[in-house]
Amino acid sequence: MFATRSNNRKDRQIREVSLERGVIKNATGSCLVRFGDTVVLCCATIEERVDGWRKGSGKGWVTAEYAMLPASGSKRTPREYKGRKGRSQEIERLVGRSIRSVCDMSRMGGEVTMTIDCDVLQADGGTRTAAITGAWVAAWDAFEMWRRAGKIKTNPLTSQVAAISVGMVGGRLMLDLDYREDSRAEVDMNVVMDASGKLVEIQGTGEQTTFSRQQLSEMLDMAQSGIEELLALQKACVEGE
Amino acid sequence: MFATRSNNRKDRQIREVSLERGVIKNATGSCLVRFGDTVVLCCATIEERVDGWRKGSGKGWVTAEYAMLPASGSKRTPREYKGRKGRSQEIERLVGRSIRSVCDMSRMGGEVTMTIDCDVLQADGGTRTAAITGAWVAAWDAFEMWRRAGKIKTNPLTSQVAAISVGMVGGRLMLDLDYREDSRAEVDMNVVMDASGKLVEIQGTGEQTTFSRQQLSEMLDMAQSGIEELLALQKACVEGE
Amino acid sequence: MFATRSNNRKDRQIREVSLERGVIKNATGSCLVRFGDTVVLCCATIEERVDGWRKGSGKGWVTAEYAMLPASGSKRTPREYKGRKGRSQEIERLVGRSIRSVCDMSRMGGEVTMTIDCDVLQADGGTRTAAITGAWVAAWDAFEMWRRAGKIKTNPLTSQVAAISVGMVGGRLMLDLDYREDSRAEVDMNVVMDASGKLVEIQGTGEQTTFSRQQLSEMLDMAQSGIEELLALQKACVEGE
Amino acid sequence: MFATRSNNRKDRQIREVSLERGVIKNATGSCLVRFGDTVVLCCATIEERVDGWRKGSGKGWVTAEYAMLPASGSKRTPREYKGRKGRSQEIERLVGRSIRSVCDMSRMGGEVTMTIDCDVLQADGGTRTAAITGAWVAAWDAFEMWRRAGKIKTNPLTSQVAAISVGMVGGRLMLDLDYREDSRAEVDMNVVMDASGKLVEIQGTGEQTTFSRQQLSEMLDMAQSGIEELLALQKACVEGE
């Protein structure tokens, strides 16, 4: 079905990725991330308050919100004014967990809340993996601002975290699916890893078919190589200050 | 921390599971499922209509809803009248995908919708895996009713599907976590498999720590053995008509 | 029209009623009540807080919530996520008033709130009367738990309370209407009484016809005899500890 | 406690009542009703459509809505933008049933819907009984307009309907409670009757105490005499065209 992927990408090849930091003046930290034609704006805001359940803990908290702009997708999607979509909430919970997994929340400078807003400006598949990858840069950017403001001594992020999708499309395993591939995938998996190659989150779904343990293993190999590329790009982005 | 699990369960041992079919008179199909102290009522209703996007396809659709009764958990949870929880929507989407993965929707007798309501009467961890396991029985029960009513010739379920949780608690891998274990788990994974041992869905999360490929593999082994027990119980339940 | 009622019930005869106490582990108190094919799960939770208007009173408060599970009725009813139904709110207000009428709220152990959740698992008419009758048992069960925990010295319930429906169907007065009877009733009345035979609440509606003072009196006689049976069953249930 | 009622009213005496018809130009029918300081504007609109469930019946339907203006009560009440109050829905359902009980909906000129909006401009107790009494006049007014427009041959209202409250306050039975009396009543009852003295609806509640069959009977006697006065005023109002 797919003799060739767009731009002659190879099956194990990720799209062209860019990470741009400090793009929004008012946000504590921000990152504009592109995975090919997928563009997500990630802004991290730190507020000096925590929700009730966290009060008295002495620790901070990291949470995320995710939304698609109405015109970002192939057809206009209504804004979620009359009730949140399950999909959006699922993704924002995933982004929050991913960043928290590499954040020492006892070193955030007290009971503060970081909210990472991930707004999809243009969607072409893989918005959640782009969001996680960019959210980490935005969080790092915000914590550095916080550090320069004297609120914290060191950046509480203990590792990097990045994410990529991998799937089976027409029987072939492919890395970093775009929208055309994703909508036809038999198996769709999102993998989140830290800088040491440990798994933070794995979500694999076979709506049109099922998959074997062997296939799972091959998909994880492929994902790991893609994530290593993303981690290198993140590193370059935050070091290039 | 946990010298012993409740009821002296072994690490690789599932809780006492029961599946009771046909418990609600008005539902097309139903199943009361117990995983230890977790009790979920699954009711499948078939309605002769589909949503707009499905019209003209000639096929049916399977969807699910999930809710916890307010008094089911260790403290009272408010009803979701003022906005759905992300967690509930995440679970009901998972249940829907799991059942659809083993259902030939072109054999449901036309453009009909099956809604599987999973209401948690008592919660002690593993409500989503119990819901999937029970939802399959409720769906089977409803399709049999539909078949006896002459609406379809054969049951469109092409395989069984069941689910179990597995996690790392205090450094130990354990199968089928109860609430006490789940709330302290470093890694929490839910695995959905069909009757042939193929994966339908895998969701692994390491909020407090990360996990290696080796640990993932061990957790999958453990999950598979548990799911095999569940599949046998499902089979006994639907054959014992 | 109705030569015979279901199961050859006589006009003045209530359905087979059962009350099962302590059925939900996590609830402070609970009762599974059956009036024939109507099944309601009543769970009472006590929380050590009161709403703003009650603060400083030194007294507790009792409130109720009522909902039907989607598959409980003869056709699937949507969950009330997008706005509560008037009917549900009317019933939960009635349940709350009924229990408060026999509860000395100054003896609840301070400013605490008891919430009685009445969830209809299976509906065949009379869900509100079953809910009131079961709610009293759940409240009693919760207060006993509270007493055993040393929070209160004596159970603050000053009497029992139970409820039954009575109606005119095809010109005949009948007790404890099931769904088939209720949907055709010309007059429908719900009566709530305490253990001394005093009225707590009376709600009579003649949507298809009107009714005379004489008919009202006959319906009340019939209701009173039914409620006496329910009170005896409640007593047996809470004494059989 | 109440040596005297306001304006030296006797226990069996209703407040000064006025009914003014045709007060809103745009409404099909309207009535401004006053029960002492309680003022309710009732407007009946007829639209040539019915809800889905009524389609194909060839019959009309009558429904009602009820709301209090924010400044109508003794302290400002917020508008119900974020969820309807149970009390409001309970009252509007009661108003709808009351008017339907005296309306031959097969003679409404086809599948049309009459909506009777009851908006409380000033509240001093008894808003629901004033609303029912005024709603009947507004409905009559609208059907007459409909008749003059040639849509129907005769007014489909088959009788009059009116309502009054009666209660036990400080041990004394009193008719047509004002706010001060209502907020201290031990027993509160609303009675709806048609022109032949038959009961349409009876709702009696003893939140602070219970009441005997004998007391119920005395309250009904008192209510009936009040309703007879209201029926006479309605008749004068609609005949004084």
Next chain:
Amino acid sequence: MFATRSNNRKDRQIREVSLERGVIKNATGSCLVRFGDTVVLCCATIEERVDGWRKGSGKGWVTAEYAMLPASGSKRTPREYKGRKGRSQEIERLVGRSIRSVCDMSRMGGEVTMTIDCDVLQADGGTRTAAITGAWVAAWDAFEMWRRAGKIKTNPLTSQVAAISVGMVGGRLMLDLDYREDSRAEVDMNVVMDASGKLVEIQGTGEQTTFSRQQLSEMLDMAQSGIEELLALQKACVEGE
């Protein structure tokens, strides 16, 4: 198109206006305002609280709410239970700004909130200008009540404020448009002025056409003469105590 306006009004002539003060017993201040067939009930309530952002300022705040009763317009409009209309919010923000522009909020007797509820009983165009004109009287009425109660020494209103519409209809400039004129206007402008002839707010919209600076000037002349009449009526209303 319009050879004559209703009631033979001249183009520069306002409708018959009446202002009636103190009409609602429970409101701190109130005014029933009529601009021809447009009737708006304005009620001002003062509560001894302010929103969070205003706390610690030592000053009061004035806000407004606006709604149309369902039967007030030429066809029934649903209540705004499922989301506010943009139009209603736009108008209530305009009313609030208009009254605040002539209120010295540091002389309101501390941190209190005045809410002015403007409910349209009958609509025939110009509801927002009638609301502003009546809201000023209601606010004055409430502050006088507050003054008589000893809460403030002097009325904090520093000037009067009134409003009128002016528009271009069929190429002719007209003052105080009624509904028939408003719905056909090419240009529609609302002007709010204080007692010294200074502008408080000007909102001009040309949805069907655009307008020149010269036309703007002529419309403002016309508006000013109409507002002078309204200011005189307000003065007579509040002095006629």
Next chain:
Amino acid sequence: MFATRSNNRKDRQIREVSLERGVIKNATGSCLVRFGDTVVLCCATIEERVDGWRKGSGKGWVTAEYAMLPASGSKRTPREYKGRKGRSQEIERLVGRSIRSVCDMSRMGGEVTMTIDCDVLQADGGTRTAAITGAWVAAWDAFEMWRRAGKIKTNPLTSQVAAISVGMVGGRLMLDLDYREDSRAEVDMNVVMDASGKLVEIQGTGEQTTFSRQQLSEMLDMAQSGIEELLALQKACVEGE
């Protein structure tokens, strides 16, 4: 108070403005507009449907939506999931009217709806005027796409439309207020004009003070000169294809 404006701007000088067209691949038309540090993404989508009230007219319709991203402002603003803000709705209604004033909706290629989404990425005052100015470019861009696709013969936009703010700050009239100026302005006015210098919309508000006819005239002069600059930039943007 303001010896100098940011970047030594003169009182009659607009900020640096840029208009970038065709920035979002999936939108029919798009424009990224910058007024200094204010950045708004405007995307126009054309769908082949109209709302019920427009059906059968043979004409199209143009509408707009407006939202601020949470991190766009000086402090994080919550998303409008639980009810729209009046301010947002007011702005989106203004944007819609402005574009419709220069669009011949009978030449849109039938009953189609153009929705222009204006999402504020970064806010520094003047978001509504930037939105209108950018929305026109996005609309033009979308209609050109529609024209190239053969759906229409000519672009239905009959003129250009652009908007600017003008205000009185510390007694000085200033053009194109930034956030710091806007939040201290005594008078704030937004002016929308077409390419012929005719007024489309004028909204002037004096919350902290009032303003004279003379001042209004000076503000309009200032606005007109700013709008002329914007119109030239729009022209360059759409001609530079």
